[in-house]
Amino acid sequence: SRQRNFSAGHERANNPLFTVSNKMAQPKKPACPNFSSGPCAKRPGYTPAALADATFGRSHRAPLALNKIKDSMAMTKEILKIPADYHVAMVPASDTGAVEMMMWQLLGPRGVTVCHWESFGGGWWTDASKELKLGKITNKNADFGSLPDLNSVDWNDDVVFTWNGTTSGVKVPNGDWIPDNRAGLTICDATSAAFAMDIPWNKIDVLTFSWQKCLGGEGAHGMLVISPRTVARLESYKPERPIPKIFRLTKKGKLDKAIFNGSVINTPSMVCFEDYLDALKWAKACGGLDGLIARSMRNFNAIKAFVDKTPWIEFLAKDPSTVSNTSVCLVIKDLSKAQVKTLTALLERNKVAYDIGSYRDAPAGLRIWCGPTVETKDVEALMEWVGYAHDKVKSGEIKKMRIVVTDGLAAGAIKALQQAGHEVVKKKISKEDLAAGALAEWDAIIIRSATKLTKAVINAAVSKPGSKFRLAARAGVGVDNVDLEAATAAGVMVVNSPLSATNSVVELALAHLLSQARFIPRADRAMREGKWPKSELVGHELAGKNLGFIGFGRIGQSLGKVARAIGMNIHVYDPFLPDAVVQQFGATRHATPLDVFRACTHITIHAFLSPQTRHMVNRDLIGAMPGVAPDGTKCGNHVVNCGRGGIIDEAAAAEMLKSGQLRSLALDVFETEPVGKTPLFESANFQGTPHIGASTIEAQNRVGAEIAGAVLAALDGAAPPGNLVNKAVQPKFAPAKARL
Structure with missing residues (x-):
């Protein structure tokens, strides 16, 4: 809990609560799940x-x-x-x-x-x-x-x-x-x-x-x-x-x-x-062509044996002499097209078989590659899983879930959720409706930073008779807009997508550091006003300066690599950081945030917001910054926050900007969003961006894909450990009653 509340991006431990468990024992999975009909599986043992x-x-x-x-x-x-x-x-x-x-x-x-x-x-x-x-x-x-x-x-x-x-x-x-x-x-x-x-x-x-x-x-x-x-x-x-x-x-x-x-x-x-x-x-x-044909036929016969004993499945080919022994196409007679899609999506999410849905022009069913590079034991394992998944879909144990998306999501992510058989609706829900329990009719909600899932909102949803609400998914890293204690107590899983926006946040933080050093926003504004203040805008290089990190998780470390590459010295405060990482970066580790601020003219924030970190960066810390770099350059003091709003005391920072103790401040995140009137805007040395750290085409696509995968897995009862935030949760619905 303390670690999650401090440093963004550390890996989470495995949680046995969220492995898939069902009354019917799962079959053994294929060693290789690649059954695509092109490109096809590599030969056994390939590296x-x-x-x-x-x-x-x-x-x-x-x-x-x-x-x-x-x-x-x-x-x-x-x-x-x-x-x-x-x-x-x-x-x-x-x-x-x-x-x-x-x-x-x-x-x-x-x-x-x-x-x-x-x-x-x-x-x-x-x-x-x-x-x-x-x-x-x-x-x-x-x-x-x-x-x-x-x-x-x-x-x-x-x-x-x-x-x-x-x-x-x-x-x-x-x-x-x-x-x-x-x-x-x-x-x-x-x-x-x-x-x-x-x-x-x-x-x-x-x-x-x-x-x-x-x-x-x-x-x-x-x-x-x-x-x-x-x-x-x-x-x-x-x-x-x-x-x-x-x-x-x-x-x-x-x-x-x-x-x-x-x-x-x-x-x-x-x-x-x-x-x-x-x-x-x-x-x-393998014995040349004869050996390859024999391998393919063994694979085909494994499917044929399953078809022969199973009344609900048959070959698409009507004449037995024409049934392919490579691209084997099957029809599941007692499932609808949507149910077949649910079955194939289930196999893919459980890493049993990839890409075995029928071709887009063909009748709904399965297309399983049985060429020579596939192992017969994997085909046999797959067919056992096909039977297992069929029975789950047919019995209704794998249910269609209702998911509401309130703050926007990449189209590809929505399509992935729909292809898995879910109903996905994009709509805004007012604060009043949320407080009245509107989430009770939804199995899951996907949010960004705008929607706030407070204790009152969560309790109102789960207390309604017949409530289905079981999952809150944050498309992004920070979850300070979700009351985790309330969610955990209510049995509501909370997942996020910590991996997807790393590159984009790193690049924005670097852009702010460079803009601060070279007065880029001030120069742009002056030129728009018809001025040419070349002599007033003498900046400094980042090379040779001390860059202090408050939080050195995934994003901090990625930015640290770039900072080292341009010649900056790395200083870190992160109580949960392994010593090996510090040594890898040749970094200087500090026992307190104050020690970091005393040593560095440049500070970047990469921590979660928590009671421990709220207003951590205050007058005392900013006042301790040296203003002079190790190389003697009087570069002033500079702070960047692309982490979470509220970690910096904005009123204190505004005073420090006015006094000159803080040469520049760059924020992508704020205590209150959207930002209204703030004394920060009175300083020419303040530069702000409207929480756009993850706002790139690439990050949005990755965030969507990651959160869609986490949602599907969580609804299956197996939330990925790397995405599950409230690990102590006892899910409101047991996996056997949810999706597989």
């Missing part, structure tokens, strides 16, 4: 150390880098069992770029059929019909879950198709529908099939994929495999349409073989190449 041999800072044309490119192409060809007379290259813009570069260069001399049954295949139809505007074009499509009639394809046409529908979980079962004696070319998007499905190369003329799918590589690089028939088309057909440089594969009418021998079209990331090489080496160690 950035795999990139140690990357050719950082070297040209991709240098022999070392060029050999890495060649090696990756050769290993690709070996692992995928690509025929010797086929060509392999890396091309720009991931799988999308690879498909489109071939459509733009190859299509035109024949009719074109586009077979599609999911979102990305639909994109190729759009390219062919609306962008290329081809003459004879046939659209063979099917709804999510089905394949079109592939046996009716006219093979005098060039045919564009996806081997595996990443967004629908439907794959072609084999290549039997493609004749060996076809007249047209096949252009196959195999981005979620390569390295996990058996591709019959005699059926393929163009095949594309990206590194980010089955091998868990990085994005932005596409892979292209072309057959001799494709080379013949490239060398015999010149489309009338312009071909951008990043699409060109020919030179003087012939295939540019250099592109397929390591000389890439544009500059690649050699770090990504190193990552791909690491994945290829792992793939070989």
Whole structure:
């Protein structure tokens, strides 16, 4: 309690009261929660150390880098069992770029059929019909879950198709529908099939994929495999349409073989190449393609075993032979779309599975990646959690909460709360309504500094019959506008967002220090009045001056790093600061605030407001400041407060400004906000900002994201220890009665 009341930004200890507990025992969580269908999970055991041999800072044309490119192409060809007379290259813009570069260069001399049954295949139809505007074009499509009639394809046409529908979980079962004696070319998007499905190369003329799918590589690089028939088309057909440089594969009418021998079209990331090489080496160690397919099938079978025994879930693919073994799409038959979103949000918040909601164009459900880099034991653990979470959602144990936002919040944070299944309302609540118990109808309130949650407000809310009020969330650091004792006694959790505004507050405090040293506000005002007071505004450097910190938590330490970098000497008063931190900064530690003020010409405040810190900075402390720096500079005394209003006795500070003992005072926070008439404004050496420490685009987005996460976790009964302020609280609602 004393520590929280003094220093802003120290880490809080873990609190066992807020681990998730339910009557039904939770299953074991997956070791790796990454089940995204792109970018996909890295290989097991991956660490950035795999990139140690990357050719950082070297040209991709240098022999070392060029050999890495060649090696990756050769290993690709070996692992995928690509025929010797086929060509392999890396091309720009991931799988999308690879498909489109071939459509733009190859299509035109024949009719074109586009077979599609999911979102990305639909994109190729759009390219062919609306962008290329081809003459004879046939659209063979099917709804999510089905394949079109592939046996009716006219093979005098060039045919564009996806081997595996990443967004629908439907794959072609084999290549039997493609004749060996076809007249047209096949252009196959195999981005979620390569390295996990058996591709019959005699059926393929163009095949594309990206590194980010089955091998868990990085994005932005596409892979292209072309057959001799494709080379013949490239060398015999010149489309009338312009071909951008990043699409060109020919030179003087012939295939540019250099592109397929390591000389890439544009500059690649050699770090990504190193990552791909690491994945290829792992793939070989798994037994090559056969081993990778086996890994993927084991993962798929773990899901199939769950589906087979569970009546409320089924594959989106209607034909069992077409069910994908990589991007496995599932339908939960007895939950609404909103309930499915609640389920997936619950899994994400509990760090069980990330990014497994169905694709935005697909029916509501799950999409679970089962490619080779995923471990089967993690899939099994995930499915147990899916069953567990389903039962919680279905039973109503996971309830929709009502959250009111009274002082504004980033749009992304509100969206995150809504996507978790909550009702979120932005509205102002008057002091009178708050005092009358208006919060009783809300599960949670999110505030900034304007709304005051006094003892009377909290007690009025919780004492109303049927009150739901359980959580107060402060989007920011300071919680002096919340009566913590009253909240704790009432069983109301209080959370804040201490991490998000650090950079912004640090930069504002530094800006005030610099403005004080160089008289920037006075200079600006004088020039607006037509004056040129150059000789009157001789400032001083901050380098060599002693900067005293009252409170040296997260924000203080971050500002301390900057201050050291410009040559200031660090002095601190913080009774809870570990000695190791003092030593790290080479700082001078003081036993009392008075000692700091005696030693420093510059002071910055980074403490919480409490009975102990209210009016801590008074006449006595300011009067003890030396006015002369260690280097002999008569720079005067300067105080900055970007912490909490009320720590400085503003009346005393105004007197010290008038007397000259305080050369300048800079405040971002005030005893009363908004500020009315104050004697501080009578001094030309006062500079103020209207509590804008966290008012940056970046901080507001981070604050929103952090407080949304804290609110969701707290409503689940597991408030993060780093965000929970009143750790002694016994929640009004037990976790089993709240959300999971």
